[in-house]
Amino acid sequence: MNHQLLHIFRNSPLGRETLLQSIYFSKQVKVTPVVxxxxxxxxxxYFENDVVQIDLDDSYLMSQDTALEHATELLEQAGVEPRFFDPKHYTASTLPDIHTNFDYMSCPRSISDLSSKIGLGYIGPRVRRIVKSAQFPVLITSPVYKKWESIAVFFGGSVNAFNALKLGFRICRISGMLLDVFTLVENKSQESYEKLITDEDLEKEMSRYVNKWHFLKNRTLGENLYDVPHNALVVLGAYGHHLLKTFVFGSKMEKIQSTISNNLLIVGPNYTAVI
Amino acid sequence: MRIFQSWRYPANWTIFRLDDRLLLILVAIIVGSCSGLASVVLNRLLMVMFNWFHDLRHYWWIFVLPAIGAALSSLFLEKVVKEGAGHGVPEVIYSVSRYGGLLRFRSSFSRLISSALTIGSGGSAGPEAPVVISGAAIGSNIAKYFSLNDRQRITLVGCGAAGAISSIFNAPIAGMVFAIEVIIGEWKSVNIVPIAIASVAGTEISRILQGNQIPFSHRLFNISHMDILACVGLAVLTAAASILLTRLLRFMDKISKKLPAPLWIRAAIGGCAVGLIGLFLPEVLGKGYHEVQTMIEGAFSQGLAIVGLVTIAKIVATALTLGWGGSGGIFAPCLVIGCLAGLTYHHCLALLWPSVSWVNEGCFALLGMAGLISGMLQAPLTGIFLIVEITGGYEVILPLIIVSAISTTLCHYIEPAAYYMKELVEYGHLLRPGTDARVLSDLNVSELIEKDCIAVTQNMLLRDFISIVKKSHRNYFPVEDEETGHFMGIIHLDDIRQYLFNPVMYDTVFLGQIMNTRVEVVDPDDDLADVIRKMDANRLFSMPVVINNRFIGLISKGNLLDQYRRELMVQTSQSV
Incomplete structure (x- = not known):
């Protein structure tokens, strides 16, 4: 249990849902939540090649006197030893530095805007910057606490998709939950995706961990996504394509997160997965 | 499509496969030009604001103007761009020390606007520090765009600072020296060349857009031996003024923080107080370059009492502006206070020894500037080169060196850390390259953990343990609880040697009886400097790393020394 998940606590009903989600994830994946x-x-x-300033909305500072008590209570109820992060370094007196040597980070869909924007279809700019810069996957929680009982990995063949797939294997191995792989078949054939797996020498892991590989062939993404179990942790890569393709066709990650309400574990371009 | 792809990933450009130093020089030109441009923009903004408000200066209510400016500046920093107040140079040094020069993009413009509001409305502050952070942030973000490594990024941060100072003062050498002496703190050719190029680029931009003028021109000074001797006294006076200003700035900062009011209200209070002083002594308002010019020309006609009073008033006004939350730098106030101190000193000399033919008062004003800058920054070279360049007065180089050197030494003796670095030193954040603190800060406990230890349990017999010892090449064995796996203590072979060579004990002693339970443990988040302090205090060579009562591994001095050497070699190598 020496892997850690960073959770920014919001002392509000919404924050409680998010923390419960983080605790559940931590227990399944056997990591220590650091609040x-x-x-x-x-x-x-401060990431490797970027510094991201997170501007939290005021609800994060609500009832500061009870925040520690509430967070401790939720962690202890779940049987997790409370572990809190206390910043050691400050760039300015009111600007603490949060180190980035974590294994996971939990974020609501937006951490810097009003809570009204936490609905589907909106991922705040700071969360995007974190996903792009972080060397860890980011857990984007569902708006309400929802236990996930299986894992769904979206695999499209990009470098980040391979990282997402390997992360899926890892979570499957640790949690013992079923893992389904979903591939949105676009211009390529089913065989070409299978060949990608063979080329990456992942056939053995595919047969060991994957319950079923779904090839989604419906016309619209919405129809395809109905096949994803509502109670699955969705693991997917983000920002794996170059800017122009994303600009013209849109990002798969954006489309998926705006359609399904599952918990998402997003793998950015700087994350390197180990099974 | 291919063109767009390559545009998106500049790190893949062919040029990046050329020589690293050449690449850094090319990027330094871009950084120097951009930061030079930022300086020109701020200069123009201040000129525009000065012209707007100049006609209003005779109204009695004008004292609220600095308050409005300071409040707006503070609101802009806090609410719009959401940055902390202050002039920003410590933030640049902090980032260079700890995070390889990573700076936020917003810093490249935020201080320009906020300081324009503070200084343009009459606040007693200078535009130099804001342009330094802007230039440094430009350098940092250009380095980020080109995916350069930490060392290259730090050099470009220095390039940005150098370009900005060079541009705003039309002083390329001062810009270069400031960047190396104050910002980077490392005199190496890999830094010096790109920074020098950036200084030239910044100066050229300024000259193209604003003309090639010496900011504070003066007539020739005829300096005698007596004047050079008298410089010692001036150095003492400027050192005293530097210390007074440093302490007053910190005092104002402390008392303003005790006031239970938002920052913008505090800034407004400070601004209002400055405005009130300005009603009676208008010399204290704004950056004060006009007054500097007058004093260097020897045309500042006030008597000793008034000059002394203005000196004190300017120190107080600067402390009120910056200490209470206004945005700006201390360079310009230092120049004004230095001039005033020089003038005061000259008047004193003339009063005490009227028969001696002293050099023109403008010379002492000029030397006073060097004394103040050197004292406040504790950077004598910056002080010397800046004054030589902005006054074009190479003939004063000898007294200039004397004043700068003595002022720096005295200030360092009384206040060991320069104004920019005081807080950084207090919190242990000033980490210059190649120093022990910097090497340790670049290492962390997690990367030093040795995991090849064999864990044993407290109910294990000594006989079983001996068979484990035969297989292990370590002297330390963590003891864990059989059921929970919790860390119970540690066995060090040196401590149990008496049992190991006594076969009678083999089947009668359990490890739980001989293990050391009073063990100092390390958390992976602990600072390495603290870990070493613990090791030294307890004369330990290894310590167990424990998280949530579970043993993770050992951290040893031997491994630490290996990593330390490697890191030191990386930090002190000449490669980019």
Missing amino acids: YIPKFTKFLM
Whole structure:
């Protein structure tokens, strides 16, 4: 249990849902949740080649006197030893630095805008920057606490998709949950996706961990996504394509997150998965 | 399509496969030009604001103008761009020390606007520090765009700072020296060449857009031996003024933080107080370059008492502006206070020894500037080159060196850290390359953990343990609880040697009886400096790393020394 998940605690009903989700994820994946209770509305995360300032909305500072008590209570109820993050370094007196040596980070869909924007179809710009820069996967929680009982990996053949697939294997191995792989068949044939797996030498893992490989052939993405179990943790890669393709055709990650309400585990371009 | 792809990933450009130093020089030109442009923009903004408000100066209510400016500046930083207040140079040094020069993109413009509001409305502050952080942020973000490594990024941060200072003062050498002496703190050719190029680029941009003028021109000074001797006294006076200003700035900052009010209200209070002082002594308002020019020309006609009073007033006004939340730098106030201190000193000399033919008062004003800058920044070279360049007065180089050197030494003796670095030193954040603190900060406990230890349980017999010892090449054995796996203690072979060579004990002693339970443990999040301190205090060579009562591995001095050496070699190598 020396892997850690960073959770930014919001002392509100919504924050409770998010923390419950993080605790559930941590228990399944056997990582230690490390909770940061913000004392200021902003903090900095220094990544390898980027610095991201997170501007939290005011609800994160609500009832500061009870925040620690509430977070401890939720963690203890779940049988998890409370572990809190206390920033050691400050870029400015009101600007703490949060280190980035975590294995996972949990975010609501938006952490810097009003809670009204947490609905589907909106991922805040800071969350995007974190996903793009982080060397860890980002858990984007569903708006309400929802236990996931299987794993669904979206695999499209990109580098990030391979990382997502390997992460899926890893979570499957640790949690013992069923793993389904979903591939949106576009211009390629089913065989070409299978060949990609063979080329990457992942056939053995596919047969060991994968329950079923779904090839989705419906016309619209919405129809295809109905096949994804509502209680699955969806693992997918993001920002794996170059800007122009994303600009013209849109990002798969954006489309998926705006359609399904599952918990999402998003793998950015700087994450390297180990099974 | 291919063109767009390559545009998206500049790190893949063919040019990046050329020589790294050449690449850095090319990017330094871009950074120097951009930061030079940022300086020109701020200069123009200040000129526009000065012209807007100049006609209003005779109204009695004008004292609220600095308050409005400071409040708007603070609101802009806090609410719009959401950055902390202050002039930003410590933030640049902090980022260079700890995070390879990573700076937020918003810093490349935020301080330009906020300081324009503070200084343009009459606040006693300078535009130099804001342009330094802007230039540095431009350098950092250009490095990020080109996916450059930490060392290259730090050099470009220095390039940005150098380009900005060079541009705003039309002083390329001062810009270069400032960047290396204050921002980077490392004199190496790999830094010096790109920074020098950036300084030239920044200066050229300024000259093209604003003309090639020496900011504070003066007539020739005829300096005698007596004047050079008198410089010692001036150095003492400027050192005293530097210390007073440093302490007053921190004092104002402390008392303003005790006020239970939002930052913008505090900034407005400070601004209002400055405005009130400005009603009676208008010399304290704004950046004060006009007053500097007058004093260097020897045309500042006030007597000793008034000059002394203005000196004190300017120090107080600067502390009120910056200490209470206004945005700006201390360079310009230092120049004004230095001039005033020089003038005061000259008047004193003339009063005490009227028969001596002292050099023109403008010379002492000029030397006073060097004394203040050197004292505040504790960067004598910056002080010397800046004053030589902005006054074009190479003939004063000897007294200039004396004043700068003595002022820096005295200030360092009384205030060991320069104004920009005071907080960084207090919190242990000033990590210059190649120093022990910097090497340790670049390592962490997690990467030093050795996991090849064999765990044993407290109910294990000594005989079984001996068979494990035969297989292991380590002297330390963590003891874990059989059921929970919790860390119970540690066995160090040196501590149990008496049992190991006594076969009678083999079947009678359990490990739980001989293990050491009073063990100092390490958390992976602990600072390595603290870990080493613990090791030294307890004379330990290894310590167990424990998370949630579970043993993770050992951290040993031997492994630490290996990594330390490797890191030191990386940090002190000449490669980019």
